Amino acid sequence: MRPDCFERSFGLKVVLNTVDPLNLRSIDMRTFEELTLHTRRQASRGASLNTFGVNIAQDLLRAVTGKPRDEAFARRVSGADAVVLSASLRFDELGHKCAELLEAYSSERYRRDFGFVDQIQKIADPEVAEELNRMLIERLQTGDLSLIHLAPPEPVEWEAIEGFTYSTEHHRAVHDDLEVDDLLATLNNRWPLSLSRLRRHRIGVKYHSVEQPIEKWTLYDAIVAEIVRDRQVYVLSGGHWFEVHERFADRVNAIVSNLGSKTFRLLPARKGEHEPIYNERVCSSNGYVLMHGRKAMPAEGTQIELCDILTPDGKLIHVKRRSRSATLSHLFNQGVVSAEALVYDEAFRSQVREIVAQLDPETAKLIPAERPNPSRYEVVFAIIGRRAGNWPLSSLLQPTEPQEQCRSPTTLGLSRFCSSN
Secondary structure (H helix, E strand, O other), rough: OOOOHOOOHHHHHHHHHHEEEEEEEEEEEOOOOOEEEEEEEEEEEEEEEHHHHOOOOOEEEEEEEEEEOOOOOOOOEEOOEEEEEOOOOOHHHHHHHHHHHHHHHOOOOOOEEEEEEHHHEEEOOOOHHHHHHHHHHHHHHHHOOOEEEOOOOOOOOOHHEEEEEEEOOOOOEEOOOOOHHHHHHHHHHHOOHHHHHHHHEEEEEOOOOOOOEEEEEOHHHHHHEEEOOOEEEEEEEEOOEEEOOOOHHHHHHHHHHOOOOOOOOOOOOOOOOHHHHHHHHHHHHHHHHOOOOOOOOOOOOOOEEEEEEEOOEEEEEEEOOOOHHHHHHHHHHHHHHHHHHHOOOOOHHHHHHHHHHHOOOOOHHHHOOOOOOHHHHHEEEEEEEEEEEOOOOOOOOOOOOOOOOEEOOOOEEHHHOOOOO
16 A cells, blocks of 8 residues: 555554543553654553553554543444454444444544654655755755764764765765765765665765775764754655754753853864864863773773872763763763763772873772762863854854864753762
8 A cells, every 4th residue: 555545553553542541551652863762661560651661752652552531432432544343342343333433533542641743753744855855955955954964873883993984975985984075075076866775875984904894874864954844844864854853952952051061161172073082182272181091990880980080179971972862862871871980989099080190090999989079070071073153052052163063061060960069
């Protein structure tokens, strides 16, 4: 059946409008990132949404199974695109039941308990997707790249990678990173820019251990873009367009704008500069302690870094190149995990103190043997990305080098991550 011949998520909406929110049995989720992660979680008995660990900012509900509020409607109901229900019916009651299902689909009752499903939705209308693709091509052609970048659409082992290649390039040069400018240069030289070519040509990965690059993804799949059309925000990720609800986008922007921030300047990053080299340059220029690659073992878990850069006044700086949401999620998780280990894990503190003492004995005094006061520290997230006037929302740095910049849009007190001071 053609995708435009049926109502997508019909069954899901029926279920969300009829199910008892405290009697859910199974949830299928799709994580909203460049790599789509499918998960299914089931409960041994009816449970609430919180039991399934849904992240309402990232997870898209794909299917839900549960017990309806009205037992006369069905004993159990499941829904994704189609709806499946368990009920006792006579053949002559099928028409009435179909009318009930259509009425349930048209209801907006789901917004009481599941309103977050409207925040991010995959575009089902091919005409809208076609218009967004046209706008994408137009921006690439005119060089309007402020909200467009390239990123691997799946996790990669960066330590094993030498670089990337484009099938549109005659000599298949190996590029250190995926850059829109490099891609456009190959297209302009040999191939007119078009959607069909973006979907046909591929990106190769050159591994250190392999002589020839291995083609991995289409150019289109590696494009991450944000387009505003009629005041509506759309995001291209992993080869699919998603619609971000306007109120949700406004709410996120408002939260970020209101974050307490302090001006903290870091050196601007150079084009193509990898994080380890950037970290070394910052530390040598400012007298900071280079912690990148130096790991300690918490009492539980695997080895982790305290941070990438440690300053004498207690700033724990974590640096990442902006590529995709999964990478930034990993960055923020690093900050939380290391901060909690610093406060609560004596064994971790002891190892970190020894590491820092070998590099800078004076700075090692920041790491006491006893539990430290979290208010003495700040966690700084420094993100390397192409200069853009509206990203991040706070503009704290005015770098002199035009290519890229490293911004620390906010510094979060360590006590934000910990339950007490």
